[in-house]
Amino acid sequence: MNAFQISTRLNQVGFSDIVTIRNRVMELRAAGKPVFEFQGGEPFMPSPEPVKEAMIKALREDKTRYAPSSGIAELRVAIAEKLKVKNHINAPDTDIIVTNGGTQALFVAFQTLLNLRDEVLLFSPYWTPIADMVRACEAVPVYVSTAEARADGFLQTLEKHLTPHTKLVYFNTPNNPTGDIFTRDEAEAVAAFAVKNNLLVIADEAYEDLIYDVAEHFSIASLPEMYERTISIYTFSKSYSMTGYRIGYAVAPEAFMSGLQRLTLYSTNGVSTATQYAALAALQLPPSYLAESRQAYLERRNLLVGSLNELGFACPMPRGAFYAFPDVSRINTDSRQAFQILLDRAQVACVAGNIFGTHGESHVRMSYSLPLETIEQGLESLRKNFT
Ligand SMILES: Cc1ncc(COP(=O)(O)O)c(C=O)c1O
Numbered sequence: 001m002n003a004f005q006i007s008t009r010l011n012q013v014g015f016s017d018i019v020t021i022r023n024r025v026m027e028l029r030a031a032g033k034p035v036f037e038f039q040g041g042e043p044f045m046p047s048p049e050p051v052k053e054a055m056i057k058a059l060r061e062d063k064t065r066y067a068p069s070s071g072i073a074e075l076r077v078a079i080a081e082k083l084k085v086k087n088h089i090n091a092p093d094t095d096i097i098v099t100n101g102g103t104q105a106l107f108v109a110f111q112t113l114l115n116l117r118d119e120v121l122l123f124s125p126y127w128t129p130i131a132d133m134v135r136a137c138e139a140v141p142v143y144v145s146t147a148e149a150r151a152d153g154f155l156q157t158l159e160k161h162l163t164p165h166t167k168l169v170y171f172n173t174p175n176n177p178t179g180d181i182f183t184r185d186e187a188e189a190v191a192a193f194a195v196k197n198n199l200l201v202i203a204d205e206a207y208e209d210l211i212y213d214v215a216e217h218f219s220i221a222s223l224p225e226m227y228e229r230t231i232s233i234y235t236f237s238k239s240y241s242m243t244g245y246r247i248g249y250a251v252a253p254e255a256f257m258s259g260l261q262r263l264t265l266y267s268t269n270g271v272s273t274a275t276q277y278a279a280l281a282a283l284q285l286p287p288s289y290l291a292e293s294r295q296a297y298l299e300r301r302n303l304l305v306g307s308l309n310e311l312g313f314a315c316p317m318p319r320g321a322f323y324a325f326p327d328v329s330r331i332n333t334d335s336r337q338a339f340q341i342l343l344d345r346a347q348v349a350c351v352a353g354n355i356f357g358t359h360g361e362s363h364v365r366m367s368y369s370l371p372l373e374t375i376e377q378g379l380e381s382l383r384k385n386f387t
Pocket of ligand 1: 041100101102104127172175176204206234235236237243247248
């Protein structure tokens, strides 16, 4: 055995393909070429002024010492209220843990629940880091085609993948990369399957506030018999343009919370204290803040998706997040080739769909979280080069 080898636990854990894309874009930029950057995954707006002010104020007031590793009391109380009103999840503040973004919440959630060789059902296309987080637990991701579940029924499709090793379902709505949302009926079908087979659920609701054409985001943990088997994950990153602050949270029943708390304690010992005051200010923003940012995304979505369809890149209208997931098979059915061609010919950067699983093949992910003029310029370049 080679003592200098890192843990075999990490053998199957990949590193983000998106980094490769970013490097390629940087090369083009360095060569003086314009690149229309649709590949990103974060809000285009700056974070709200009251959020920045709250963080500065916390620093000025010397709120710079260790905070409780599960989060400051004021923030957990405000989150509990938000969960009650918006998500219809009635949880005591002791069932809430503040984390370094949704990413840490997801990582500690999988680590808390999974044992060696446990299987995790993932609706696919899926957010790529999830499979790596599952593998980091020496557990096994099992891919369930969302399109197939829609066509053949959720229960029937999920049952096809059920084995004695199945432990949990990862349920992400709104979805990265497709921008799709699961309806209440679909969430009910997944919940019925989980209850029937005694499975757990990790609900990733990172994009809960970015929804269009629907009245309300629906949280699976709000269904009967679901709270006790679900860890629900949220973040300030997307709702409040706070990706760089690194703050999110998980809500889970006491039985799971003890695992989440230990893993958070020993990995980060909590979130930077001043950042938690910034998050508290975000929750105190008037509802008009979210309504206005939703309107800004809606306008961008309509522009991008409408034009992609006109250009012959079939794309269903996504009802959430800030991604479009057009079919690019008219350029190339291999999405990595299509990505390359789009970049070389039109300087349009996006993410190849098969990075999000084989069910994403023939598609690319394009973010519309961009200034309107960048979207227009990118579309013009597509028009010039592909019509
Ligand atoms: C589906 C999904 N979940 C969770 C996250 C985590 O975001 P953060 O760690 O910034 O909270 C992301 C970020 O891109 C995401 O796309």
